[in-house]
Amino acid sequence: MNKTLAAYVIQIADNNLILAQRLGELCGHAATIETDIALTNISLDLFGQVRSYFQYAASLTGAEATEDTIAFLRVENEYKNALLVEQPNTDFAYVIARQCFYDHFHLLFLQKLQHSSDETLRAIASKAIKEVTYHVRFSSDWLIRLGDGTEESHNKITQAVQDLWVYTNELVTAAPIEIEMADAGIGVNPESFRDEYYGALTSILNEATIPVPEQKYFQKGGKQGIHTEHMGYILTEMQYMQRTYPNMTW
Amino acid sequence: MDNLQHIAPELLPILKQIADPEIPVLSIVDMGVVRSARIINSEAFVEITPTYSGCPAMDVIGDDIKKALEKAGFSSQVKLILSPAWTTDWITPHGRDALLKYGIAPPMNPDADKSALLGNKKVVPCPQCGSTNTVMISQFGSTACKALLRCEDCKEPFDYFKCLR
Numbered sequence A: 001m002n003k004t005l006a007a008y009v010i011q012i013a014d015n016n017l018i019l020a021q022r023l024g025e026l027c028g029h030a031a032t033i034e035t036d037i038a039l040t041n042i043s044l045d046l047f048g049q050v051r052s053y054f055q056y057a058a059s060l061t062g063a064e065a066t067e068d069t070i071a072f073l074r075v076e077n078e079y080k081n082a083l084l085v086e087q088p089n090t091d092f093a094y095v096i097a098r099q100c101f102y103d104h105f106h107l108l109f110l111q112k113l114q115h116s117s118d119e120t121l122r123a124i125a126s127k128a129i130k131e132v133t134y135h136v137r138f139s140s141d142w143l144i145r146l147g148d149g150t151e152e153s154h155n156k157i158t159q160a161v162q163d164l165w166v167y168t169n170e171l172v173t174a175a176p177i178e179i180e181m182a183d184a185g186i187g188v189n190p191e192s193f194r195d196e197y198y199g200a201l202t203s204i205l206n207e208a209t210i211p212v213p214e215q216k217y218f219q220k221g222g223k224q225g226i227h228t229e230h231m232g233y234i235l236t237e238m239q240y241m242q243r244t245y246p247n248m249t250w
Numbered sequence B: 001m002d003n004l005q006h007i008a009p010e011l012l013p014i015l016k017q018i019a020d021p022e023i024p025v026l027s028i029v030d031m032g033v034v035r036s037a038r039i040i041n042s043e044a045f046v047e048i049t050p051t052y053s054g055c056p057a058m059d060v061i062g063d064d065i066k067k068a069l070e071k072a073g074f075s076s077q078v079k080l081i082l083s084p085a086w087t088t089d090w091i092t093p094h095g096r097d098a099l100l101k102y103g104i105a106p107p108m109n110p111d112a113d114k115s116a117l118l119g120n121k122k123v124v125p126c127p128q129c130g131s132t133n134t135v136m137i138s139q140f141g142s143t144a145c146k147a148l149l150r151c152e153d154c155k156e157p158f159d160y161f162k163c164l165r
């Protein structure tokens, strides 16, 4: 049970880890100073939550595992994040669309995880949900501003929404481990809030005057460790120090 | 009233000397980060909780506590706890005054907080001149716990400590 639980905790955290890494790339590069600060603050919140999850996973795994070995020393197919969060920072519209799609999932997920029978997961969720409430507000505001803004911002955000929509369904499609953990009262089956998730996105897209994509085909694979080509580049940068100077510490 | 019953009276003055690394006018006690401090068999046991999950100050705070207690003759153990989650309600009245004097608007109640951050209402008093004619510039400020606002009367930008409840 501990092994499955550890794997589940790592899967939850991997979404945060990879998105936080993506957002970290924007430090000093975002569209304005305010959005730069906001996106890196969101990154920091997500990394902080990752630390809590990984410390817990390491304690369940025992042996030599630490939060750092889990973060830095796995190979690509051992990362179980959804494909959405590894998508690149193409432009500000893509950053906001990706963030908004993830934040709404994240909030609904944490609302359920708050009632886990596992004390530690409950504690992490109750803490994280306060932070994620601010994230949702930020990314939703911006999605609406861009959609309902100038012709150019409207076109760019519409394009980003169209391109990234294909990755939304994976978030709310349960992997076997999620079903197992949900049945055990520990985890959350994301399909239990799929309608709510798409309902939330639809209402924001409507307010933003962005057409809701109608595609029926969705990408998946991240939760099984099968990633898009972007993942290798992220890991190369993220793992560089530990791979080059094994066991180095701050 | 500052409710500090969870901190052993012998340890309180020591812990009150330790400043929050990011807001030096505030002690970690005023910040509400110290959840308990007890002496058991002449060893000090301190529990601290992070303000935000990613708060980089927590490691520093832990080290500072150990150093201060050692200087006062206590061996100590510091434990990080996540539950119950920190809330801005735990900032002491003294802490709120210190924030204001330092130029940071202390957290408002959740309704006022939401109105201010969404730009719906002008409610946060400017720490410089007291005017509530203030507008939000950025929902995220110099640290995760703050937003950036500007006073339309005295034209000064200022930090607002966001409500977390």
Ligand SMILES: [Zn+2]
Binding pocket: B126, B127, B128, B129, B130, B131, B151, B152, B153, B154, B155, B156
């Ligand atoms: Zn003023």
